[in-house]
Amino acid sequence: MPSGPRAWQVVLDAVERDLLEGRLSPGDHLPPERTLAADLGVGRSSVREALRVLEVLGLIRTAVGSGPSAGAIIVARPGGGMSALMRLQVAAQGFEVADVVKTRLVLEGSIVTDLAEACRTHAVDLAESAQILAAMESPTLTEAEFLALDTQFHLSLAQASGNQVITATMAGLRSAIEGYARAGLATLASWPATSARLRLEHRGILAAIMAGEADAARLAVQAHISGYYAETQLASSSSTPTTR
Amino acid sequence: MPSGPRAWQVVLDAVERDLLEGRLSPGDHLPPERTLAADLGVGRSSVREALRVLEVLGLIRTAVGSGPSAGAIIVARPGGGMSALMRLQVAAQGFEVADVVKTRLVLEGSIVTDLAEACRTHAVDLAESAQILAAMESPTLTEAEFLALDTQFHLSLAQASGNQVITATMAGLRSAIEGYARAGLATLASWPATSARLRLEHRGILAAIMAGEADAARLAVQAHISGYYAETQLASSSSTPTTR
DNA sequence: CAGTCTTATGTGGTCTGACCACAGGTTACA
DNA sequence: TGTAACCTGTGGTCAGACCACATAAGACTG
Numbered sequence: 001m002p003s004g005p006r007a008w009q010v011v012l013d014a015v016e017r018d019l020l021e022g023r024l025s026p027g028d029h030l031p032p033e034r035t036l037a038a039d040l041g042v043g044r045s046s047v048r049e050a051l052r053v054l055e056v057l058g059l060i061r062t063a064v065g066s067g068p069s070a071g072a073i074i075v076a077r078p079g080g081g082m083s084a085l086m087r088l089q090v091a092a093q094g095f096e097v098a099d100v101v102k103t104r105l106v107l108e109g110s111i112v113t114d115l116a117e118a119c120r121t122h123a124v125d126l127a128e129s130a131q132i133l134a135a136m137e138s139p140t141l142t143e144a145e146f147l148a149l150d151t152q153f154h155l156s157l158a159q160a161s162g163n164q165v166i167t168a169t170m171a172g173l174r175s176a177i178e179g180y181a182r183a184g185l186a187t188l189a190s191w192p193a194t195s196a197r198l199r200l201e202h203r204g205i206l207a208a209i210m211a212g213e214a215d216a217a218r219l220a221v222q223a224h225i226s227g228y229y230a231e232t233q234l235a236s237s238s239s240t241p242t243t244r
Numbered sequence: 245m246p247s248g249p250r251a252w253q254v255v256l257d258a259v260e261r262d263l264l265e266g267r268l269s270p271g272d273h274l275p276p277e278r279t280l281a282a283d284l285g286v287g288r289s290s291v292r293e294a295l296r297v298l299e300v301l302g303l304i305r306t307a308v309g310s311g312p313s314a315g316a317i318i319v320a321r322p323g324g325g326m327s328a329l330m331r332l333q334v335a336a337q338g339f340e341v342a343d344v345v346k347t348r349l350v351l352e353g354s355i356v357t358d359l360a361e362a363c364r365t366h367a368v369d370l371a372e373s374a375q376i377l378a379a380m381e382s383p384t385l386t387e388a389e390f391l392a393l394d395t396q397f398h399l400s401l402a403q404a405s406g407n408q409v410i411t412a413t414m415a416g417l418r419s420a421i422e423g424y425a426r427a428g429l430a431t432l433a434s435w436p437a438t439s440a441r442l443r444l445e446h447r448g449i450l451a452a453i454m455a456g457e458a459d460a461a462r463l464a465v466q467a468h469i470s471g472y473y474a475e476t477q478l479a480s481s482s483s484t485p486t487t488r
Numbered sequence: 489c490a491g492t493c494t495t496a497t498g499t500g501g502t503c504t505g506a507c508c509a510c511a512g513g514t515t516a517c518a
Numbered sequence: 519t520g521t522a523a524c525c526t527g528t529g530g531t532c533a534g535a536c537c538a539c540a541t542a543a544g545a546c547t548g
Contacts, residue, residue: 008502033529042502048530049293070529071528076333085301088263089302091260093270094320095409100409164338169413173409179264289531309541310498315498
C-alpha cells in the first residue's frame with residue numbers, strides 16, 4: 001500500500017530519529033544522497049526533497065565536490081529556518097504586521113529585563129551590542145545600512161540573553177518585517193530626524209541594562225519599538241481578542 | 245554562470261513574489277507542477293523541492309487527482325511550519341528545553357494579561373477554552389489524552405488573543421516539548437496527583453482572565469507552566485546571559 | 489430518458505538514468 | 519621533487535517513465 005507516509009517524509013523522520021538518538025550530531029556528515037536513498041529504500045529525488053526541507057529549516061548545509069568538506073553537514077543554526085518561515089507566512093497573509101510587532105514587544109521586553117537583572121549580579125558580555133552602537137554613529141551610513149545595524153543591535157541583545165529560542169524567533173520577526181519593507185508596505189516617514197532619535201534611544205536602552213535598571217530598560221525598549229513602528233506607514237490592522 | 249541561484253530557489257522566490265504582489269492569495273491554486281516547471285524554465289524535480297519546502301512550512305496543501313480539489317493550494321495556516329521547525333531544532337540540539345520553557349512563560353504571560361484586560365472592557369469569546377476544561381474533567385482520560393487537551397487549552401487561549409504570530413509560535417513550542425517527550429527526555433513524575441493540580445490551576449487561570457485580573461492571571465499561568473516543568477525530568481540545562 | 493458503468497484525462501508521487509560542475513585525491517610525467 | 523593531467527565521488531539538474539488517484543466525459547443499460 002503506497003498510500004502510507006510519503007517517501008520524503010520517511011527520510012525526514014529517519015534523520016530526525018538519528019538526531020534524537022544521538023547517531024547524528026551537529027558537525028556530522030549525512031551519508032551521500034545516493035547511499036541514503038539505497039539505505040532507506042527510496043529514490044534519490046525523495047531524499048533530495050527531504051534534504052531541501054532540512055536545508056531551508058537551517059538544519060543542514062550542503063556543498064558539492066568530494067572530500068571532507070563536501071556533502072550535507074548537520075548544523076544547528078537557530079534562526080535560519082525561522083526567518084524563511086516567518087517571511088513566507090507574512091507573504092501568505094497568515095501573519096499581520098501588528099501581531100509581529102506585538103510579539104517583538106513581548107519578547108524583547110523580556111530580553112532586556114533579564115539582561116538588566118543579570119547585570120545586577122555579574123558582568124554580562126554586551127561588547128558586541130556596544131560595538132554596533134558605535135558603528136551606528138558613523139555619519140556616512142545610508143538608511144539601509146543604518147537599519148541593518150539596528151537589526152544587528154537588537155539581535156545582539158537577544159544573543160546576549162543566551163536564549164536560543166528567543167533569539168531565533170526574534171530573527172524571524174525581523175525577517176518578517178523586512179518582508180513587509182521589501183513589499184513596499186513599510187517606509188519610514190522622515191528619515192534623518194528619526195535616525196538621531198533611534199540612536200539616542202539605543203544608548204538609553206543599553207545604559208539602563210548595564211545599570212541593572214530592569215523596568216527602565218523594558219519600558220525604554222518597548223517605547224523604542226512602538227515609536228519606530230508608529231512612524232512607519234505599516235498598515236496597522238491590529239488584531240484584538242475575539243469578541244462575541 | 246550556473247552557480248547562480250539554485251533552481252528550487254528560483255521557484256520559491258517566484259511563489260513568494262506572487263504572494264507578495266497579490267497574484268496568489270490563500271485559497272488559490274498553484275499551477276500544476278509541470279506547468280510551473282515549464283514557465284520557470286526548470287525541471288519538475290526542482291519545482292517539487294520548492295513545493296516540499298512550502299508544504300513543510302505550512303504554506304501549501306497538496307492533493308492528488310484532478311478537478312478543483314487537486315493540486316497545490318495556498319493555505320495561510322500559521323503554526324504548521326513552526327511546529328516542524330522547532331521540533332527539528334530541538335532534535336538537532338539547537339534549542340534547549342529551558343529556553344523553550346522560558347519563551348513559553350513570556351509569551352503565555354503576555355497572552356493571559358491581554359485577555360484579562362480585554363475582559364475588563366468587552367466580552368471575550370473563551371467558550372472553546374472553557375469547553376476544553378470541561379472535557380479535562382472526564383475521569384476516563386489517559387495521560388496522553390489529558391496532555392493533548394492541556395495543549396489544546398493553552399493554544400485556545402493564544403487563539404483567543406487573536407495574535408496569529410504568538411499562536412503559531414506557541415504551537416511550535418508545544419511541538420518542541422513534545423519532541424523531547426517522544427525522545428524520552430521528559431516524563432511526569434507522579435501522574436494522578438499532578439493531573440488534579442493541573443485541572444485546578446487551569447480553572448484558576450480561566451477565572452482570573454474572565455474576572456479581568458490581569459496580574460493574577462499572569463502569575464497563575466506562569467506558576468502553572470513552571471510547576472509543570474519542574475515536575476518533569478527534563479534536563480534543565482538553563483542558559484543564562486553570557487558572562488565574561 | 490435517467491441512472492449507472494466505463495473510459496479518458498489530468499494531477500501528484502515516485503523512481504531511474506543520465507548529464508554536468510565541482511572539489512579532492514591520485515597518478516604520470518618533466 | 520614538483521607540477522600537471524586524470525580519476526573519482528559528490529551534489530545539482532533534467533527528462534522520461536510509470537503508478538495511484540480523483541474527476542469528468544462518454545457509453546451503456548434499464
